Structures are given as C-alpha cells and as structure tokens.
Amino acid sequence: MSPRPSPTPERAAPTNPPSPALAPGPPPLAGGTQGPDALRPLLHTVLDALHTGATHRAGPLPAGGPDTVAAHLRDRAGDLLPTRGTGPHHALRTLVTAVAAGAADPADPLCAAHLHCPPLAVAVAADLAAGALNPSMDSWDQAPAASELEALLTRTLAHEIYRPHPSAPTPPDALVTTGGTEANQLAVLLARETNPHPQPVQLLTGANAHHSLARAAWLLGLPAPITLPTPGGTLDPAALDAALTGLPGPKLVAATAGTTDAGLIDPLPDIADITEHHGARLHIDAAYGAGLLFSDRHAHRLHGLDRAHTVTLDLHKLGWQPVAAGLLAVRDTTETTALTHTADYLNADDDTEAGLPDLLGRSLRTTRRPDILKIAVTLKALGRTGLAALVDQVCDHARHLAHLVATHPALELYDTPTISTVLFRPTGAPDSHIAAIRRNLLTEGHAVLGRARMDNRLWLKATLLNPHTDPAALAALLKLVEGHTPR
Amino acid sequence: MSPRPSPTPERAAPTNPPSPALAPGPPPLAGGTQGPDALRPLLHTVLDALHTGATHRAGPLPAGGPDTVAAHLRDRAGDLLPTRGTGPHHALRTLVTAVAAGAADPADPLCAAHLHCPPLAVAVAADLAAGALNPSMDSWDQAPAASELEALLTRTLAHEIYRPHPSAPTPPDALVTTGGTEANQLAVLLARETNPHPQPVQLLTGANAHHSLARAAWLLGLPAPITLPTPGGTLDPAALDAALTGLPGPKLVAATAGTTDAGLIDPLPDIADITEHHGARLHIDAAYGAGLLFSDRHAHRLHGLDRAHTVTLDLHKLGWQPVAAGLLAVRDTTETTALTHTADYLNADDDTEAGLPDLLGRSLRTTRRPDILKIAVTLKALGRTGLAALVDQVCDHARHLAHLVATHPALELYDTPTISTVLFRPTGAPDSHIAAIRRNLLTEGHAVLGRARMDNRLWLKATLLNPHTDPAALAALLKLVEGHTPR
Numbered sequence: 001m002s003p004r005p006s007p008t009p010e011r012a013a014p015t016n017p018p019s020p021a022l023a024p025g026p027p028p029l030a031g032g033t034q035g036p037d038a039l040r041p042l043l044h045t046v047l048d049a050l051h052t053g054a055t056h057r058a059g060p061l062p063a064g065g066p067d068t069v070a071a072h073l074r075d076r077a078g079d080l081l082p083t084r085g086t087g088p089h090h091a092l093r094t095l096v097t098a099v100a101a102g103a104a105d106p107a108d109p110l111c112a113a114h115l116h117c118p119p120l121a122v123a124v125a126a127d128l129a130a131g132a133l134n135p136s137m138d139s140w141d142q143a144p145a146a147s148e149l150e151a152l153l154t155r156t157l158a159h160e161i162y163r164p165h166p167s168a169p170t171p172p173d174a175l176v177t178t179g180g181t182e183a184n185q186l187a188v189l190l191a192r193e194t195n196p197h198p199q200p201v202q203l204l205t206g207a208n209a210h211h212s213l214a215r216a217a218w219l220l221g222l223p224a225p226i227t228l229p230t231p232g233g234t235l236d237p238a239a240l241d242a243a244l245t246g247l248p249g250p251k252l253v254a255a256t257a258g259t260t261d262a263g264l265i266d267p268l269p270d271i272a273d274i275t276e277h278h279g280a281r282l283h284i285d286a287a288y289g290a291g292l293l294f295s296d297r298h299a300h301r302l303h304g305l306d307r308a309h310t311v312t313l314d315l316h317k318l319g320w321q322p323v324a325a326g327l328l329a330v331r332d333t334t335e336t337t338a339l340t341h342t343a344d345y346l347n348a349d350d351d352t353e354a355g356l357p358d359l360l361g362r363s364l365r366t367t368r369r370p371d372i373l374k375i376a377v378t379l380k381a382l383g384r385t386g387l388a389a390l391v392d393q394v395c396d397h398a399r400h401l402a403h404l405v406a407t408h409p410a411l412e413l414y415d416t417p418t419i420s421t422v423l424f425r426p427t428g429a430p431d432s433h434i435a436a437i438r439r440n441l442l443t444e445g446h447a448v449l450g451r452a453r454m455d456n457r458l459w460l461k462a463t464l465l466n467p468h469t470d471p472a473a474l475a476a477l478l479k480l481v482e483g484h485t486p487r
Numbered sequence: 488m489s490p491r492p493s494p495t496p497e498r499a500a501p502t503n504p505p506s507p508a509l510a511p512g513p514p515p516l517a518g519g520t521q522g523p524d525a526l527r528p529l530l531h532t533v534l535d536a537l538h539t540g541a542t543h544r545a546g547p548l549p550a551g552g553p554d555t556v557a558a559h560l561r562d563r564a565g566d567l568l569p570t571r572g573t574g575p576h577h578a579l580r581t582l583v584t585a586v587a588a589g590a591a592d593p594a595d596p597l598c599a600a601h602l603h604c605p606p607l608a609v610a611v612a613a614d615l616a617a618g619a620l621n622p623s624m625d626s627w628d629q630a631p632a633a634s635e636l637e638a639l640l641t642r643t644l645a646h647e648i649y650r651p652h653p654s655a656p657t658p659p660d661a662l663v664t665t666g667g668t669e670a671n672q673l674a675v676l677l678a679r680e681t682n683p684h685p686q687p688v689q690l691l692t693g694a695n696a697h698h699s700l701a702r703a704a705w706l707l708g709l710p711a712p713i714t715l716p717t718p719g720g721t722l723d724p725a726a727l728d729a730a731l732t733g734l735p736g737p738k739l740v741a742a743t744a745g746t747t748d749a750g751l752i753d754p755l756p757d758i759a760d761i762t763e764h765h766g767a768r769l770h771i772d773a774a775y776g777a778g779l780l781f782s783d784r785h786a787h788r789l790h791g792l793d794r795a796h797t798v799t800l801d802l803h804k805l806g807w808q809p810v811a812a813g814l815l816a817v818r819d820t821t822e823t824t825a826l827t828h829t830a831d832y833l834n835a836d837d838d839t840e841a842g843l844p845d846l847l848g849r850s851l852r853t854t855r856r857p858d859i860l861k862i863a864v865t866l867k868a869l870g871r872t873g874l875a876a877l878v879d880q881v882c883d884h885a886r887h888l889a890h891l892v893a894t895h896p897a898l899e900l901y902d903t904p905t906i907s908t909v910l911f912r913p914t915g916a917p918d919s920h921i922a923a924i925r926r927n928l929l930t931e932g933h934a935v936l937g938r939a940r941m942d943n944r945l946w947l948k949a950t951l952l953n954p955h956t957d958p959a960a961l962a963a964l965l966k967l968v969e970g971h972t973p974r
Contacts, residue, residue, distance in 0.1 A: 026876065026877055026880060026954035026955060027607055027608070027609060027868075027869065027873070028607070028608045029594040029605045029606065029607060029608060029953075029955060030594070030605070030606050030607065030608045030610070030611035030612075030809070031541070031590075031592045031593060031594025031595075031605050031606070032541055032592060032594035032595060032605075033538060033541040033542055035537060035538075035541070035594060035608060036534035036535070036537050036538045038608040039534060039608050039611060039612055040534060042608055042609055042612035043530055043534075043612050043615060045612070046612050046613065046615050046616050047523035047526060047527060047530075048523070049616070050522060050523050050616055050619055050620070051520060051522075051523045054518070054519055054520040054522070055520055061628070061631055062631055062632065065842065066627055066631070066842055066843060066844055067842070069631045069632055069635065070632075070635040070638075072632070073632045073635040073636055073639075074635065074639065077636060077639060077863070077867075078867075079867070080639055080640055080643045080863050080866050080867055081643050081647075081866045081867070081870070081871055082867065082870045082871070083870055083871050083872055084870045084871075084872055084873075085866075085867065085868045085869040085870030085872070085873045086867055086868060086870070087868055088608075088609040088612075088864075088868045090867075090868070091609070091613075091864045091865075091867040091868035092609065092612060092613055092864055092868070094867070095613070095636070095860065095863055095864050095867065096613065096616040096860075096864070098632060098636070099616065099620060099622070099632050099633050099636060099857070099860060100616065100620055101632065102631050102632020102633070102635070103518075103620045103622055103630070103631065103632060103633065104622065104628050104629050104630065104631055105518045105519060105620060106518065106621060107516040107517070107518025107519035107522060108518075108519060113628055113629075114623070114626070114628070114629055114832070115854075116621070116623050116629050116854075117621070118516045118517070118518050118519075118621065119516065119517050119518070119618060119619070119621050120514055120515070120516060120517065121514070121515045121516060121517045121522060121525040121526050121529055121575075122514060122529055122575035122578070122579065123517070123618075124517035124526060124615065124618040124619050125517075125526055125529035125530050125532070125533050125575075125579060126533065126578075126579055126582070126583065127614075127615075127618045128530060128533050128611065128614075128615050128618075129533050129536070129537055129583040129586065129587065130809070131606060131610075131611040131614045131615075131809035131861075132537055132606070132611050132809075133537070133586060133587055133590045133592060134593060134603070134604070134605065134606050134803075134809045134810060135586070135590055135591065136601070136603050136810055139601070140553055141548070141591055141600055141601070141929055141935050142591050142600075142601055142603050142935075143590075143591065144548055144549055144553070144556045144589050144590065144591055145549065145556055145557075145559070145560045145585060145586050145588065145589020145590060146586050146589070146590065148556065148557040148560040148561065148589070149560055149564060149582070149585070149586060151557075152560075152561065152564060152567055153567055156567045156568050160568075178665060178852050178854075178855070179852060179853060179854040179855075180853070180854070181851070181852050181853040181854070182852065185851075189706070210853075211828070211829075211830040211853075212853055215828060215851070219676070219706075219707065219851065220706065220707070220708060221707060221708025221709075222708075260832055261832060314854075316621075316854060322517070322617070322618035322619075322621045322856065323621060323623055323854050323855065323856040324854070324855075324856060341698070341702060342698075343698040344938075344939075344940060345601070345747055345748060345937060345938065345939060345948075348922070348938065350919075350922055351922065351926065354922075354926055355552065355553055355554070356553060356926070356929075357553055364668070364672075364702070364706065365665050365666060365668050365669065366666060366667070366668040366697075366698075366699055367602075367603075367665075367666040367667070367668070367801075367803060367810050367811070368665070368666075368810065368811075369809065369810040369811060370586070373582065373583075373586060374618075376564070376567050376582055377575075377578045377579055377582050377583070378578075379567050379568045379572075380564075380565075380566070380567055380568070380569065380572065380573055380577075380578040380581070380582065381514075381572045381573060381574055381575045381577070381578035381579070382514065382572040383568070383569045383570055383571045383572030383573070384568055384569070384570050385570060385571055385572070386514070386571075386572045389513065390513055393513060432837075435835070435837055435838065435841075439838065439841055439843065442628055442843075448628050450628075450832060451831075451832065451835065452831075452832060453831060461832075466516075467513035468513060468516060
C-alpha cells in the first residue's frame with residue numbers, strides 16, 4: 001500500500017466564501033482519537049445524573065401516576081429548543097436526571113411487569129462504543145469491521161438454534177432486528193416472498209401468539225391470520241391439524257416459545273410434525289424463550305425449535321441487553337435472498353463485483369446501528385456458562401415466587417412457571433380488583449406488575465428477569481399486593 | 488400516597504427450590520442507584536479501547552480492503568461464545584478496539600462518502616443514559632418520564648416544520664423511527680390506510696427519490712411506484728403534472744428535500760400546488776434537508792415543506808446524532824390513528840380509561856428505545872443557534888470544496904452545492920476510472936468518498952457533514968483523488 005499523505009499544511013489565500021476555519025469552534029465529536037477525551041467529562045455528568053435521578057425516585061417507578069409524572073418531567077425539561085443552548089453539562093444533568101427520576105427501572109426488583117430486562121453494565125458500556133463510532137451497517141464503507149463482527153455473531157447465534165442440521169442446503173444465519181416485532185414481521189415477509197403460489201400466504205397462530213404477528217399480516221397486505229383458541233395457554237396440535245386439514249393455498253404456522261402472557265412454550269415437536277405433514281411453513285417466535293438455549297438445565301424445553309424455517313430471538317429479554325437486540329434466525333441462508341435490494345450509492349454492481357460486500361439485503365432498514373457489538377461483548381465476557389447462570393437464576397426466582405404464592409393463604413397461583421413468568425391473584429378477587437391493584441401499585445410508585453388474561457380470568461403477572469432479585473424482594477412484592485387488595 | 492414499604496428483612500427458612508441468594512453473584516446491572524458505579528470502570532475501558540483502536544487505524548478507515556479487514560477482525564475477536572467468559576474488561580477491550588481499528592470513522596475529515604455523520608460527544612453521552620435506564624416506549628409503565636419527553640420533543644420538532652398552520656384541524660406531531668427508511672415506509676403506510684377508495688394508492692416519485700420509497704411500496708403490497716425521470720436532478724413540476732393528469736385512483740406524490748446523490752431539493756411549492764390541484768397526497772422526504780430549518784441562512788430553501796401531509800426527518804444526518812434518530816412529522820395528529828393497535832398486556836381498554844397513556848399506536852415497533860433522549864439533550868445543549876452554526880459550517884465547507892474543484896485545472900465540478908454534497912470528477916476520465924479511484928482510496932485506507940450518477944456520468948461524491956473539517960483537509964482530499972487518477 002502507498003504511504004498515507006501527511007496532512008497538507010496549505011492554508012490557501014482567502015477564498016470566496018470565507019474560510020470556515022474562522023468560524024467559532026463547533027462542539028466536540030465522539031469519534032476519532034480525540035473523542036474519548038471529549039466524552040470522559042460528559043459521561044461523568046451522565047453517571048452523576050443517573051445516580052441523582054435514581055436516588056430521587058427511590059423505588060421502582062415514580063409515584064403520582066401519569067399526570068404527575070408528566071408535569072414533573074415538563075417542569076424539569078423546560079424549553080427543548082431554546083434560541084441559545086444551555087451547554088452540554090447543564091442539558092445532560094437536567095434531562096438525564098429528569099428521565100432517571102421518572103423511570104420504571106427494571107434494575108429494581110419490584111419492577112417486574114414486562115419482558116423488559118435490566119441490562120447488564122457491560123452491555124450498556126459496549127453500546128457506548130457503537131454510538132461513538134457510529135458505523136452504519138448498510139454498506140462496507142460505513143462499517144468495515146462492524147459488518148464482519150455482525151456476520152460472525154449472527155452465524156454464531158444461528159448455530160445455537162440450528163446445530164448440526166444436515167438437511168439444510170446452505171448454512172443457517174440470522175438477521176438483526178429492532179426486536180421480536182420486526183423479527184416476526186420479517187418472518188412473515190420471507191414467507192410471502194418465498195411463496196411460489198398465486199394465492200397469498202395464510203398465517204395461522206394461536207390466540208397466545210404475540211400481537212405483532214397479526215400486525216405483520218396487516219402491514220404486508222396479507223389476509224388476517226386464522227387464530228386458534230388456546231384455552232390451556234398453548235397451541236393445541238389437534239386443533240392445528242384440524243385447521244390445516246383441507247385449508248387450500250400456502251400456509252404459515254407461527255408457534256410461540258415463551259408466551260408474553262404466561263411464558264408458556266407451545267408443543268414444538270408436535271407442531272413441527274403437523275406443519276410438515278400439511279406442507280406448511282413454520283415460524284417459531286422464541287423472543288422470550290430462546291435464551292433458554294444457553295442453559296444445560298433448560299435448553300431441552302426448546303426441543304423442536306430447529307425444525308422451524310425461521311426463529312425470532314430477542315436478547316433484550318433473556319439476554320440482558322439494552323434495547324434493541326432482536327434477531328431472526330433462518331434455517332437456510334438462501335431464504336434471505338428475498339431481501340436482496342440494490343441502491344447504486346450503496347451496492348453498485350461493479351463495486352460488488354470488485355469485492356465490496358453487499359450488505360443492503362440484510363435488513364429492511366438502510367442506516368442501521370451495530371446492535372451486535374453489545375451482544376458480542378456480553379457473550380464473550382460471560383461465556384455460555386455465565387449466561388446460563390443468569391437464565392437459571394431467573395427461572396429459580398420464578399419457582400421461588402410461585403412457591404411463595406402457592407403456600408400463601410390468600411393468593412392463588414396460575415401454574416408452576418415454565419420460564420420466569422408467575423401469574424397469581426388474590427383468591428376470589430374479581431377481575432376489576434386485579435386491574436385496580438396493578439394500577440394502584442403503579443400510581444403510588446410501589447411496584448410495576450403486569451396483567452394477563454388466562455382461563456378467562458385476569459391475573460397479576462410478575463415477569464422475573466432481574467438476576468439480582470432475592471427472596472426478600474419477592475416476599476415484599478407479595479406483601480404489597482396483599483396490602484393493596486380491597487376487602 | 489402511602490409510604491413505601493421498607494424491604495422486609497425476611498430470610499425465609501430453606502424453601503424448595505433452593506434460595507437463589509446462594510448462587511454466585513451475577514454481573515452488575517446498569518440501572519438503579521448502583522449502576523453508575525458499575526458502569527464507571529467499564530466506561531474507562533471502553534474509552535481507552537476507542538482511543539487505542541483509532542490510533543491503530545491512523546486514518547479514516549483501515550487499509551487493506553474487505554478481506555484483510557475481515558481477517559483482522561476475526562483474529563482479534565476470537566471465539567464469540569466461549570464456554571467460560573473472558574470477563575467484562577477483556578471482552579470490551581478486545582472487541583471495542585477491533586471495531587474501532589476497523590471503523591470508517593466519520594469524525595475523520597477524509598471520511599465523507601455518505602449521509603453518515605460524526606455524532607457529537609454530547610449526543611453519544613446522553614444515549615448512554617437511554618441504555619442504562621432501558622425504558623421501552625410501548626407502555627407507560629416501562630417509560631413514565633421518557634414517554635412524556637418523547638411527546639414534548641416530537642411536538643417541538645413537528646412545530647419546526649408546521650408552524651402556524653391554521654388549516655390543520657388538530658396540531659402537528661411526529662413519530663419516532665429508526666431512520667429515513669422507516670419514516671418513508673410509515674408515510675406510505677399512512678397513505679394506504681387513510682385512502683378511502685377501493686383502488687390501492689399509486690405512489691409517484693422522481694428517479695432522484697430514495698430507494699426506500701419503492702421498497703416501502705413493495706413491502707406494503709402496493710403497486711410499484713411510477714418513477715419520473717429527473718435529468719436535472721430534481722422532480723420537474725411539468726412532468727409531475729403530466730403524470731398525474733388522467734391518472735385514476737388515489738395518488739401519493741413523494742418529493743425530496745435533499746437528494747442522496749447530490750443534495751438537491753425538489754421545487755417544493757410548485758410540487759405542492761400540482762399535487763393539491765390533482766387531489767393527491769404529498770409526502771416530502773427531508774431526511775437530509777430538514778436540518779436546514781435550524782438555520783436562518785438556509786431555512787428558506789425548504790419553503791413549501793409545510794404543505795406536505797407527512798415529512799421525513801433524520802437527525803442522524805444534519806443533526807449530528809448517533810444512529811438512530813429518524814422521525815416522520817405529520818401535519819395533523821389524527822393521521823396517526825391508522826396505527827392504533829391494542830394488546831391487552833400493554834394498553835387494555837380499562838387501563839386506558841383509567842388514565843394510563845396508550846403508547847402502542849406511535850410506532851410499528853413494540854419494544855422501542857428512547858432515541859429522543861439524545862436528540863432532546865443535543866437541542867437543549869446547543870440551542871437553535873448552535874445547531875444553525877453547525878449547519879452553516881458544513882454548507883460553507885461544501886461551497887469551499889466546490890470552489891477548490893472549480894478552480895482546479897484537472898477537476899470538473901458538477902454544480903454549486905445546494906446543501907453539503909459536492910460532486911466532482913477528474914476532467915475527461917471515463918466512468919470506470921471514477922469507480923476505481925473510489926475503490927482504491929477505500930482499499931488503501933486513504934479516504935472514504937461516495938459515488939453518484941448524474942447527467943448520465945459517474946461522479947465522486949463528498950458528503951460533508953463534519954463541522955470540524957477545515958480547508959487543509961478539503962485540499963488534501965482533492966490531492967488524494969489527483970494522486971489516484973490513472974493517466
């Protein structure tokens with residue numbers, strides 16, 4: 001290679017327009033060799049503000065309910081676009097403190113409503129580098145190394161699901177998404193695009209499936225899904241068989257490994273058999289459940305996962321990543337050719353022929369941040385055993401909470417948890433009480449619990465994703481519910 | 488409000504399963520009052536690794552081309568999922584250094600190919616808080632304060648475009664997206680969903696429009712767009728008028744304010760007149776150009792922008808945000824009702840009636856990180872005048888580079904830049920030389936320049952988004968091109 005030119009010391013004679021060098025200095029950038037020094041004092045301010053905000057909040061979420069919290073935020077935030085700026089430290093201190101003080105913080109053991117995990121510090125720290133370098137994953141010349149790291153990571157994760165699968169003509173791979181919703185959307189899109197028939201693909205799901213699947217069919221102009229009742233919480237193979245029997249045209253079955261409401265796993269091997277028998281395509285939404293793969297104790301629950309054409313993963317659930325960390329794994333890399341797309345400025349044919357990688361077909365997005373960096377750092381830092389320990393811990397917490405509920409005189413347990421979701425309710429309470437208990441806990445800033453309808457009754461839902469939770473916190477959660485139950 | 492319960496000191500008698508408290512301590516979380524202390528040493532490691540990587544790279548991108556860069560990355564990264572982890576500092580140091588050493592860093596003045604901006608340190612620092620708190624914008628109980636900040640910010644930005652617009656029945660607003668691509672996709676979706684006619688919406692764009700518009704029509708199951716030739720680089724009002732005349736059915740015209748290839752702005756007022764005359768709907772993709780609104784010197788170029796039903800903005804272009812920072816502004820808030828969507832676990836009717844905000848209709852995503860925090864901090868820190876200064880600087884840089892090209896004996900200038908894109912080529916060189924110059928500069932690690940086809944010829948493209956660029960760097964860029972021009 002030829003030597004790099006030394007920067008020309010040329011300061012040209014005055015030109016028209018006037019030299020930009022005369023303008024006042026712009027604020028510092030995050031990149032380059034000077035970025036770290038520029039970031040350091042700003043990060044101190046952010047960490048201080050996060051601490052101040054969490055201290056002010058002093059609990060899992062702010063007290064007072066939506067109107068009060070919104071009013072506080074508005075008061076603290078002030079004018080978001082003043083004529084003259086307040087400077088970086090003031091703006092960071094003001095807004096980060098306000099958002100932290102008004103957060104529902106999943107790092108608090110009493111914040112346990114949703115598949116909304118507390119991210120690991122190591123993942124959040126790694127994500128800072130994604131922002132500072134700001135690679136964009138849509139072309140090689142915006143992400144030379146990051147794009148290779150993405151290729152390594154997606155193959156690594158795809159092989160977690162599809163390990164050795166001799167029938168696949170090409171290796172498995174995975175596409176990076178903004179979450180389970182986009183992954184499910186892509187799964188339906190790939191089914192639409194690989195469908196050789198003139199009739200549109202008919203999606204079939206259980207009533208327990210994530211809402212994003214029906215929304216994907218709507219978005220993509222496909223018929224509304226056929227929704228099979230799931231009275232027991234999971235997709236019944238016999239009901240699926242009956243629905244597929246005699247149904248004309250191309251079909252996509254979407255099963256779930258880790259339902260949002262109860263953390264249940266559909267009977268995957270039976271569903272795969274039936275789907276195959278009817279010549280239908282199979283997608284499995286394992287946004288929640290896929291994390292079990294890391295655990296020797298729990299991976300067996302996902303038996304049959306590798307029989308799906310596509311699988312949704314979401315490492316901002318059982319992966320302890322900050323949002324976003326979604327993926328769609330595909331059994332066969334060639335599936336993704338449906339996304340092939342050309343834009344001359346990003347992947348002109350002659351550039352591709354000359355060896356510049358063509359990355360545009362790996363997403364429906366164009367500009368795209370490297371969400372894989374934080375995932376790769378976390379996997380490498382913790383290893384499979386470290387991730388397994390976290391998975392096992394939250395599953396243990398759920399079993400412990402279920403035990404506390406089951407032995408509690410005034411509480412009813414829905415069922416032994418499959419993953420880390422525990423549904424329970426004060427014995428004999430009407431549904432309206434369940435909903436009110438949840439809202440009161442939220443409004444008073446005491447706890448963040450979710451809700452789910454199962455067996456045609458409303459339940460309180462604790463989704464345990466915090467590995468630092470302990471038995472005392474779990475007992476405190478039940479005491480709060482007890483204290484808020486109307487008599 | 489009732490007092491918060493003090494954590495119960497209960498350490499229950501041994502239960503079945505064994506108490507999770509006995510397990511080895513999991514790695515620290517980023518949230519809570521302890522998160523900042525856990526993050527501090529990890530962030531030191533990240534900043535050191537960013538500095539080391541940038542020093543190793545010693546230029547705008549790594550030398551050697553795709554295969555060499557990929558091999559280096561693989562060597563450095565090693566096993567991404569080892570059985571036992573390497574610990575957080577080792578993993579951060581290894582992978583962040585590798586990605587930084589192999590980055591195309593837009594903070595380097597010689598990295599100037601794409602609408603790929605160098606983010607401000609203040610924005611990147613603010614984004615750390617988004618990761619640490621990990622709010623998810625799909626329900627109030629995951630983002631009590633962040634959701635209110637998003638509402639404030641989106642209204643603030645929408646009013647930058649739609650200020651006072653008396654004909655609008657409801658106020659303007661904006662939806663947060665992953666970038667211009669998703670914003671354009673949403674714009675086409677809103678057109679599809681607000682279309683009262685049985686025929687599908689027909690999209691019309693110029694050949695200068697971003698590829699994401701045609702991709703959106705494909706995604707959404709709409710007819711392929713009618714693409715009008717744009718020999719002069721912008722959409723010709725007369726050609727648009729001719730295309731709309733006699734065209735049956737509902738129509739959506741998409742104009743561009745800041746083309747990807749040349750930074751040109753379609754004649755917005757004329758296009759708005761014609762679109763209105765034909766009863767068509769108007770979308771303007773101002774992903775690049777919208778930043779001009781902050782500048783008193785340049786805002787006039789966007790005259791007519793407020794006549795569009797929807798406008799794409801992208802503050803990871805002229806807004807100096809790390810990806811993602813996209814928005815779709817809507818003239819009338821009621822437009823967004825097409826996205827109304829219910830999922831009982833996130834926005835049950837009784838919760839909404841009881842006053843919990845319903846956030847699910849603000850995006851096609853479900854889980855969604857608060858990309859608005861970094862934007863809000865940046866706007867507040869810099870103020871309108873600070874942002875205007877950055878916009879003015881990059882526009883001045885472009886005019887300066889154009890002047891250097893125009894007065895250079897061996898280079899040809901495409902045109903005076905409208906925003907901050909400069910197209911040029913060695914005089915008389917065939918297209919194959921242009922493409923080869925670009926690839927050689929990339930492969931040798933000397934410069935990142937783009938390419939664009941205009942006037943049926945290929946040009947080198949410099950998209951100047953770095954406010955720290957100076958005349959010496961711009962002159963160096965031209966010297967590099969000169970030195971790589973085959974004779």
